[in-house]
Amino acid sequence: MKHRAWFAAALLAAAAAAQAQAPIRIGAFLSVTGPAAFLGDPEQKTLELYVEKLNAAGGVLGRKLELVAYDSAGDAEKARTFAKRLIEQDKVDLIVGGSTTGETMAVVPLIEQAGMPFISLAGAVVIVEPVKKWVFKTPHSDRQACERIFVDMKARGTTRIALISGAGGFDKSMRAQCMQVAKNHGIEIVADESYGAGDTDMTAQLSKIKNTLGVQAVLNAGFGQGPAIVTKNYRQLSIGAPLYQSHGVASKQYIQLAGGAADGVRLPAAALLVAETLPDSDPQKKVVLGYKREYEARYKSDVSTFGGHAWDGLMLAVEALKKAGTTDKAKVRDALESVRGFMGTAGTFNMSPTDHVGLDVSGFRMLEIRKGDWTLAR
Amino acid sequence: MSAQFLQFLLAGLTVGAIYALVALGFSIIYNASHVINFAQGEFVMVGGMCTVWLANAGWPLPAAVAAAVLLAALLGLALERLAVEPARGASVVTLIIITIGASILLRGLASVVWDKKFHALKPFSGEAPLHIGGATLLPQSLWVLGVTLAIVVLLSWFFGRTLLGKALLATSHNRLAAQLVGISVRRVLLTAYGLSAALGGVAGILIAPITFTSWDVGVMLGLKGFAAAILGGMGSGPGAVLGGLALGIIEAMGAGYLSSAYKDALAFVIILAVLFFMPGGLLGARRTERV
Numbered sequence: 001m002k003h004r005a006w007f008a009a010a011l012l013a014a015a016a017a018a019q020a021q022a023p024i025r026i027g028a029f030l031s032v033t034g035p036a037a038f039l040g041d042p043e044q045k046t047l048e049l050y051v052e053k054l055n056a057a058g059g060v061l062g063r064k065l066e067l068v069a070y071d072s073a074g075d076a077e078k079a080r081t082f083a084k085r086l087i088e089q090d091k092v093d094l095i096v097g098g099s100t101t102g103e104t105m106a107v108v109p110l111i112e113q114a115g116m117p118f119i120s121l122a123g124a125v126v127i128v129e130p131v132k133k134w135v136f137k138t139p140h141s142d143r144q145a146c147e148r149i150f151v152d153m154k155a156r157g158t159t160r161i162a163l164i165s166g167a168g169g170f171d172k173s174m175r176a177q178c179m180q181v182a183k184n185h186g187i188e189i190v191a192d193e194s195y196g197a198g199d200t201d202m203t204a205q206l207s208k209i210k211n212t213l214g215v216q217a218v219l220n221a222g223f224g225q226g227p228a229i230v231t232k233n234y235r236q237l238s239i240g241a242p243l244y245q246s247h248g249v250a251s252k253q254y255i256q257l258a259g260g261a262a263d264g265v266r267l268p269a270a271a272l273l274v275a276e277t278l279p280d281s282d283p284q285k286k287v288v289l290g291y292k293r294e295y296e297a298r299y300k301s302d303v304s305t306f307g308g309h310a311w312d313g314l315m316l317a318v319e320a321l322k323k324a325g326t327t328d329k330a331k332v333r334d335a336l337e338s339v340r341g342f343m344g345t346a347g348t349f350n351m352s353p354t355d356h357v358g359l360d361v362s363g364f365r366m367l368e369i370r371k372g373d374w375t376l377a378r
Numbered sequence: 379m380s381a382q383f384l385q386f387l388l389a390g391l392t393v394g395a396i397y398a399l400v401a402l403g404f405s406i407i408y409n410a411s412h413v414i415n416f417a418q419g420e421f422v423m424v425g426g427m428c429t430v431w432l433a434n435a436g437w438p439l440p441a442a443v444a445a446a447v448l449l450a451a452l453l454g455l456a457l458e459r460l461a462v463e464p465a466r467g468a469s470v471v472t473l474i475i476i477t478i479g480a481s482i483l484l485r486g487l488a489s490v491v492w493d494k495k496f497h498a499l500k501p502f503s504g505e506a507p508l509h510i511g512g513a514t515l516l517p518q519s520l521w522v523l524g525v526t527l528a529i530v531v532l533l534s535w536f537f538g539r540t541l542l543g544k545a546l547l548a549t550s551h552n553r554l555a556a557q558l559v560g561i562s563v564r565r566v567l568l569t570a571y572g573l574s575a576a577l578g579g580v581a582g583i584l585i586a587p588i589t590f591t592s593w594d595v596g597v598m599l600g601l602k603g604f605a606a607a608i609l610g611g612m613g614s615g616p617g618a619v620l621g622g623l624a625l626g627i628i629e630a631m632g633a634g635y636l637s638s639a640y641k642d643a644l645a646f647v648i649i650l651a652v653l654f655f656m657p658g659g660l661l662g663a664r665r666t667e668r669v
Contacts, residue, residue, distance in 0.1 A: 033494045167639075196642060198598050200589030203389045204634035207382050225496040225590050232588075236507045236514050237385070257498045257590060260505060 023066035024059075024327055026051065026317065027092030029082040029107075030121075030310075031099040034074035035224055038253050039099040042295075042307030043121055044069055047096065049298050050314050060321050068092055072103055079103035080110065087114045093327040096313040098122050099306070102169040108135055117320070117333045119313040121306070123248065124173035128356040136336055136356045138312035139305075140270075140346060140364055142174035142221075143181060145247050148268040148364040149219060150178075150185035152377070153244070158216040162191035162209040162241075164202070164230060166222035174221035174246055190215060195226060202226075203233045210239050217241050223248030228257035235261040242266060247364070251304035255372050266377055268364040270305045272345045273374040284363075287343050308345030316342060316349065381512025386634040387627060388510070392519040392588065394626020395526040399581035400603025401610060401618035402533065403574030408613050409550035410570035413473040417457060419600020420484035421450045421578030426591030427488055429583045430497040439502065447579040453484065454575020458568050481596070489593040499586035522584045529577065530619055537615065542569060550613065598642075605645040608652050611659025620660055 028047055031040035051067045059065055068090045070082040079098065086092045087110065094117040098104035101124035108127070111118045111134050118135050120127050125141040153161065165175040175192075182189050191212040193205040209215060218241055220230045227249045234243050243265050245254075250269040255262045271278055275288040291311050292303045319342055321327065323335035339358065342349040347363020368377040400418055407415040425446050432442035461476050502521050507514040537543040542565075548556040549566045557563050581599070582591065589595075602625065610621025625645060633641045652659055 033489070037494050194637075194639065196639065199641065200585075201389050201393060201630070204386055204630055207385045207634065211382055225592075228496075228498070229589065232505075235505070236516055238507065238509075238514060253495065257496060259498065259500075 023064040025066045025092040027086035027095040028069040028097040029072045031074040032071040036074040036100050039306045042304050043310035046307040046310040076102045076106035080106045083107035083110050121309040138309045143177040144361050145268050146178040150187050152366045160188050160190050160214045161217045162215045164193040164220050166226045167197045171222040202230050219244045221246050231258040232261045252302040262369045265369045269367050270346045272308045312344035384513040386630045388515050390627035390630030394623035395522050396581050396585045397602050397606040398619045398622025401606035401622045403577045404607040405618045406570050406574045416477045417481035419596030420481045421575040422582035422599045423596035424450045425579030425582030426586035430499050450579025451572045451576040454571040458571035496590045496592045498590050501587040518587045605649045611661040614661045617661030
């Protein structure tokens, strides 16, 4: 009898231990291939690298992490299918992902319905405005990019600008945000051109801008190959006004595609791109340099800010899990919402019930491309 | 105002020349077999991607270009030998569907063998724009226009002066009669596929420094080339060139003076309009269907 009781107790203890050993499942759907591959590819690599590193360091809450990642290929429909699978079949504890705004917005209803903590890696402000209970995001919003750019323009005495934007979700959202905040910064938009998703020649639109009187600077809202073609055409037409790009081009691939034409382009981006040149006193230096070195050592390719968004997403999730002390979804969500002073690659995160990004404009640095590399603009 | 017009015109001519090359590829295969080869755009992609790949691997540009054109031509021959030839005797519609299958296969292979990113090819002779009457032109555009012109001259010599070229033309007029006078229709078909694939490859290489290339550029360029071929008159060589240039200019003017949102739509509106009102195209044969 006594033996039996001991045996039962041992069984129970073993079961409890097994439960403690069950990994924390982190779901991800990313555009690893397709038109937004330059976003999803570094994001996936970053998640893989750091899940591995966290596990090597003993995991989180004494449990290992397990990454369940799918390639949504930039397709909102696929993103929805995979998000559903993550929630219903894989039963993940939280989701980090959604490389593009379109994919993110497609899964938001599912996320809200299932009550799943979700950290998006996409840019547009619509993701967190109005605030959705379960949805957070790590990149700066497009509105903040507009504001940062306008501050820089203003500082250089520019007030009349032309806007050229693509047809994608990010492009359109950023265009709308820029239009909205331009007045607050005393900027007047005197020309507003657009180009299609697969367009290969923007000289027509840029000629119109060139022939518009009084344009002092041109802002291109977009990501992918479009801005690279705009940049090339811009130099071809010898337009003298400075060209500003969005944070959507903050990857080396843009410089490779645009080549020498990219010299002199200014854009707002995270400190990550200029990690080495930051002064030692910069509070961000340690985080961004650490990530940059580890990523580049592992993958032998340049970091991009997009991989940084994934780092921020994963580490915010870990921070929230530790804070909550459990994988209970509601508690993790509450913990996520109460993260303060967390230093990520994009800046300091101060989440609140009314702000699910938690970044301010100061995390954005104004960069200028010189000789095929990023430099801090003066 | 006129400088702006000139700028649009130059942009249109450059893109139009590429459409013309693709359209010529469509026309040659259409002439030889009455098949519309929807894999034509993929040869454009293969030309561009292969050149970028070899150039990145350290090959000198001329060697990379030659190898890429050769690869495109070989793929064209393989398409004929492995997919079209075994289905000889099948209806034209079946053959067209086979080419659609081939195009999906080629696209898939390209995305696996290479990758799904965009790539830029270094311009052949620098990036410093040339200034012409207030408009600017990239040296690469001159390459596009020059090579297209050379190819058109070569092709007209080929069809007008060589036995194989004449055999191709004869087959296009009457396949049975051509066979009866001793023309090997199989050889003609192989030549047609190889030739159009090589043309597509050249187009892909020429345009890669201007518009970048990726595994899926073939879809849109193929469709535009098809629209150009329809506009010029399917099967007519001069028609293909005229159709390509016209389409390029219409697009550039449309984007410049109307809105760039309608740019792609214009090409497809043109296909519909031509098919409705002048099915023979600008320079196509005026045929009447026997009922």
